[in-house]
Amino acid sequence: MQALYRKYRPKLFSEVVGQNHVKTLFLNSLKNGEISHAYIFAGPRGTGKTTVARILAKSLNCENKNGVEPCNKCNTCQSIDNGSFMDVLEIDAASNRGIDEIRKIRETVGYHAAQGNYKVYIIDEVHMLTKEAFNALLKTLEEPPSNVVFILATTNPEKIPQTIISRCQVIDFKNLTIEDIIKRLEFVCKKENINISQEALNEIAKRANGGMRDALTILEQVSKSSSKDITIEDVRETLGLVPIEVINEMIDSIKIGDIKKTTEIIEKVYFSGKDPEVFLMQLLEEMILKIESGDYELIEFLKPLSEILKDIKYSEEKLILIKLGFLSVMKLKPPRENIKKNVEKAEENEPIPESKLNDKDLESTQNVENKEKKIENKENISKIMEYLKLHGDLSLYVGLSFSKIEELPDRVKITFPPEKKIHYELVRSKIHELEKLYTSKFGIFKPFEVIIKENSKEDDVLNKLKSLFGNNFIVEGDNE
Structure with missing residues (x-):
């Protein structure tokens, strides 16, 4: 069975989810014949960088274009989709990052296109190339043949040398909105006959962190491990999330300064096999939702909890670090045990109603x-x-x-x-x-x-008079 993210990969610009600025740019460029020789596609994973690169390659070489969109029916389009088209070369720089791979490009870049009109080089995760490889690529990017297009995709554009960036047109891909992700998931569920609640779709969209590929991967994972009708509990269970009741219980124990209860919940979550980092992320997300609803008391805990999350990221002793971190957080909140005792004591010793007190008693009270x-x-x-x-x-x-x-x-x-x-x-x-x-x-x-x-x-004079006579003096004003 083909993975959902591959099965439903867009094949037209119009099918790409979100990224309207990118689609508009290429539709206009193709229409006016103003394609640049080199692009940098920069953005988070799963936002459509490689997909758009392939659609652009098809649009440049398609035999029967529908306007500027590829037909997806001719031999050229189908060959590009299955990776057998000679003039479209995809390189994964994460595993082919040395100078030898770039030299092969330099040796072939000057040849005429063998099957299509354009030769398109797609280099994924280009920031992984070595310094020598970037230097070898530099000259080719500066003066490529007119029928060659380079597309450099990256999730870390800050790692690309400025000499490379200055020779390319940089296009930023943005995280997809939750609404866009849900709309696409609904389309896929309808095609695949997957019954899923709206709450579950919303949870998947949130956990995808703005990436369509991640969202489809989670949907596929949940659909395979759940019953016929998928609920939000199925999604949380599949992803190893902590139940929302436990999260709320944790927040309440933090607010009242109950150290014992807090450490008990931490141990319960840890020894149940849940990911501590996911647990802390859930805790922060729920706190933010409560703050947005008016519970401003939680604001002071956000930064300390985010510090704990950073501390445990690369540590093997996660449990002890989480406990130490929460003990520091609890110092922000005084224990409420004394307050509770005072309240109980006040309830036991109810005051005498004022109506039953005389003036002297009332004044004394x-x-x-x-x-x-x-x-x-x-x-x-x-x-x-x-x-x-x-x-x-x-x-x-x-x-x-x-x-x-x-x-x-x-x-x-x-x-x-x-x-x-x-x-x-x-x-x-x-x-x-x-x-x-x-x-x-x-x-x-x-x-x-x-x-x-x-x-x-005047204040100085009054202070001196008070030191001499106390309050036994009168200051008279001028009577003119």
């Missing part, structure tokens, strides 16, 4: 509440300062040390004396970091206000 609130506010600020000192931005900690910090019911007020303007500017520039840290520590958002006291002689 309010004074106690205000005192407790003031103490709690001081503790909050102390926790912020302690975190900055040990784990956070040390410059921010130093700047705040020169200020007076007051936590009010609706905001946190930070006041600097007039001579500390540099520290004032530093803290003011990082106010969003403070707000984010406060939200992550205490679960509520409070705006931070940073002000600097004005230096006035």
